Amino acid sequence: MNVLRILALVKMELKKIIREPAYLFLMILFPAALTLVFGLAFGTLDTGIPGVNQFDMMTPGLFAYACIFIIMIVAQSFTDDREQGLLKRISLTPTTSSEFMSSHIISNTILSIVQVVIVTVCSVLIGFRPEGSIFGFLIAFMFMIILSICSVGFGLICSTIAKSSGTATALSFIFILPQMFFGTFIPLTETTRVIAYFLPSYYATESLSMILIEGISLTDLSIWINLGILSILSILIILLGILIFKRYGNKNF
Amino acid sequence: MEMNIKTNNKSVSLDNTNQAIVIRNLVKNFGDIIAVNQLNLEIKNGELFSLLGPNGAGKTTTINILSGLIKPTEGSVFVGGYDIRKELNPIKNLIGVCPQEAAIYKFLTGKENLELFGYLHGMTKEDIKNRSEYLLNTLDFLEASKRKVKGYSGGMLRKLNMLMALIHDPKIAFLDEPTVGMDPRARRKVWEFIKSLKTQNKTIILTTHYMEEAEALSDRVGIIDYGELIANGTPEELIKKFEVKNLEEVFLKITGRRIVEGI
Numbered sequence: 001m002n003v004l005r006i007l008a009l010v011k012m013e014l015k016k017i018i019r020e021p022a023y024l025f026l027m028i029l030f031p032a033a034l035t036l037v038f039g040l041a042f043g044t045l046d047t048g049i050p051g052v053n054q055f056d057m058m059t060p061g062l063f064a065y066a067c068i069f070i071i072m073i074v075a076q077s078f079t080d081d082r083e084q085g086l087l088k089r090i091s092l093t094p095t096t097s098s099e100f101m102s103s104h105i106i107s108n109t110i111l112s113i114v115q116v117v118i119v120t121v122c123s124v125l126i127g128f129r130p131e132g133s134i135f136g137f138l139i140a141f142m143f144m145i146i147l148s149i150c151s152v153g154f155g156l157i158c159s160t161i162a163k164s165s166g167t168a169t170a171l172s173f174i175f176i177l178p179q180m181f182f183g184t185f186i187p188l189t190e191t192t193r194v195i196a197y198f199l200p201s202y203y204a205t206e207s208l209s210m211i212l213i214e215g216i217s218l219t220d221l222s223i224w225i226n227l228g229i230l231s232i233l234s235i236l237i238i239l240l241g242i243l244i245f246k247r248y249g250n251k252n253f
Numbered sequence: 254m255e256m257n258i259k260t261n262n263k264s265v266s267l268d269n270t271n272q273a274i275v276i277r278n279l280v281k282n283f284g285d286i287i288a289v290n291q292l293n294l295e296i297k298n299g300e301l302f303s304l305l306g307p308n309g310a311g312k313t314t315t316i317n318i319l320s321g322l323i324k325p326t327e328g329s330v331f332v333g334g335y336d337i338r339k340e341l342n343p344i345k346n347l348i349g350v351c352p353q354e355a356a357i358y359k360f361l362t363g364k365e366n367l368e369l370f371g372y373l374h375g376m377t378k379e380d381i382k383n384r385s386e387y388l389l390n391t392l393d394f395l396e397a398s399k400r401k402v403k404g405y406s407g408g409m410l411r412k413l414n415m416l417m418a419l420i421h422d423p424k425i426a427f428l429d430e431p432t433v434g435m436d437p438r439a440r441r442k443v444w445e446f447i448k449s450l451k452t453q454n455k456t457i458i459l460t461t462h463y464m465e466e467a468e469a470l471s472d473r474v475g476i477i478d479y480g481e482l483i484a485n486g487t488p489e490e491l492i493k494k495f496e497v498k499n500l501e502e503v504f505l506k507i508t509g510r511r512i513v514e515g516i
Contacts, residue, residue: 008372012358012365019360019401085356089417092320093373094345 001102005095009103010110016077017111026073031066031115032122038062038185039126052213059123059130060208061185063140064201066115067147068179070108072172074155078245079168082159101242105152112148116141131215139218140211143230147204150234156241160248200237203230272331273298273425273456274319279328281314281480288314290480292328296473298424299454301447303467305500306477307508312460313353315477316427319458320350333425346374349423353430353460355414363398363405363413364389367420374421381420388416392446407434412443425456432466444470464501474500478508 017023038058045054081087090100124130132140154175162168182192183201196202207226210216216223274296281289289311296302304312317323319332321341330337333347357366364385371381389395394416397409405413415431428447432440440463447470450457461467467474468488476484476491484491484507491503 002375004372004377005375008369012361012369015365016358016360084359085352085354086358088322089350089352089356089370090373092322092345092348092350093370094342094375095373 001096001099006099006103006106009095009100010107013077013103013107014110017073023073023077026069027111027115028118030069031062031119034065035059035062035119035122036126039123039128043126055123055126056128056213057187057209058185059119059128060212061183061205062119062123063116063144063208064147064205065180065184066119067112067144067204068151068176068184068201069115070112070148070151071154071158071175072169073111074104074108074152075158075162075168075172076165078156078159079162079165083165097242097246105149105238108152108155109145109148112144112151113141116144130212132211133218136211136215136218139223139227140208143204143207143227146227146230146234147200150200150230150237153234153238153241156238156245160241160245200230200233203227203233271298272296273300273333274458275329275331276315276319277329279315279318279330280326281311281318281323282326288480289318289325292477292480292482294475294482294485296456296458298456299451301451301457301459301470301472303471303474304458304460304477305462305464305467305474305504306460308462310477310508311480312477313429314480316350316429316458316460320348320427321345346421347424349418349421349426351415351418351426351428351431353433355410357402357410357413357417359402362401363394363409363416366402366413366417367398370417371420376421384420384422385416388419391449392416392442408436408439411435412439415443419450423455426450426458428457428459430460430462432461432463440466464499464504468500476504476507483507 017027039055042054042058047054047057078087130137155172158171158175159168162171178195179199179201180186182188182196183199184205188196203226207223207230210220210223211218272295274294276292276294279289279292280287292311292315304315306312314323318325318330318337321337321344324338332344335341335344335347337344358369361369367385367388368381371385376384385398386395389398392412394409394412397405398413402410402413411431411434415428418428419426431447432443435443444466447457447459451472459467459470471488473485473487474491475482484494484503486494488500492499495503495506497503497506
């Protein structure tokens with residue numbers, strides 16, 4: 001592993017986001033707008049629990065949603081780079097695929113952290129007051145980072161299947177929408193919860209709710225079980241993403 | 254002079270030290286299409302070899318095989334003495350590839366692109382700085398390199414595309430149509446630069462559709478058609494052999510014959 005190489009790739013990926021207005025919009029304005037709209041729409045709705053309104057209940061889902069959104073960015077970015085022959089060009093250098101993939105995981109984790117910070121700031125401005133200790137926050141953060149690694153995997157799968165960046169975007173919604181409907185800010189029924197068990201974002205949202213809303217003690221086993229399940233799912237998905245991308249995703253001739 | 258080398262099943266000895274590239278009986282099929290057919294070729298260290306041929310003749314496929322991007326169907330290929338099938342990693346350190354389509358990050362500046370690929374080739378910050386300064390100065394590209402690639406003209410893209418392939422000072426450079434779309438002045442500048450690479454004992458494999466370019470630069474040219482090497486020699490030798498005035502006439506005389514003959 002050559003650290004300079006990984007850093008150079010991370011820097012490039014971040015510049016891609018900062019310098020492309022479309023990406024920047026998706027990255028910053030979209031989560032901010034979503035949080036504000038949800039805050040204004042649901043901030044006054046009562047949940048029956050004293051001191052907790054509907055928006056508070058939804059905030060963990062918004063955090064998870066910000067991490068899921070990485071799927072679209074990764075799918076587009078890989079497909080773009082492939083279309084322009086850049087992946088081929090990188091494969092001509094001694095860069096190993098583990099260095100290349102690490103750089104993507106690092107840069108996208110940074111992106112999701114930025115998004116989570118934006119959602120946090122916006123929701124706190126609207127009146128969300130999270131429970132929990134600093135340690136609780138760190139664990140919550142860990143959930144979000146693992147979920148975004150999982151999203152990088154989904155993004156890789158999308159860009160492998162898609163032939164152009166347009167189809168990559170469309171395909172990414174196949175992975176975004178179910179996770180959004182059944183695993184983020186939309187309340188679950190008995191039936192939808194069964195579907196949710198198969199979605200990584202469900203475990204993140206559930207645990208974030210437990211930590212940030214219910215202020216559950218971190219000694220509670222369910223948080224750690226969720227963390228375990230999410231980690232296993234994420235590792236499987238990112239490995240699957242890397243494998244099929246390596247096998248089929250870099251061929252354009 | 255070697256002409257029309259046909260199947261030559263000699264086993265490759267490891268005494269390839271003076272040969273930058275050794276290709277033996279190379280075949281590449283894409284489904285039913287034979288892109289490269291029984292290609293045999295040797296390129297010496299420090300030689301500038303031009304690979305010429307009509308569109309779709311198999312030039313880029315050959316370069317893609319030599320640079321390890323695609324696997325040969327049959328035959329053996331050695332680059333810098335390393336077997337392309339088994340020892341791709343050391344080869345990657347030896348070669349620089351300038352692809353036909355400019356592959357450049359548009360949102361970065363020219364300089365940032367050079368730096369990125371310097372790091373990808375495992376260079377240090379100091380080396381990258383010195384090398385890119387040298388390259389940018391030599392090709393009058395220093396000012397342009399500070400701007401984002403998005404605003405570059407076609408010719409500027411080609412120049413940067415080539416510089417990115419040479420940032421790590423490779424011993425063997427593959428330049429796939431490096432001067433397409435350049436104005437005559439820029440092209441001359443690139444020619445001078447390519448000649449200067451020759452004085453540094455670099456091996457260069459050039460493909461081009463500009464015959465005057467091949468004539469001006471090459472030590473030796475190979476003409477490839479339907480994936481087969483149909484001529485191989487110095488420009489002077491070929492002109493003499495086919496009794497014509499220049500390389501362009503050689504090209505016109507011997508390529509596309511199958512179309513004419515209806516084969």
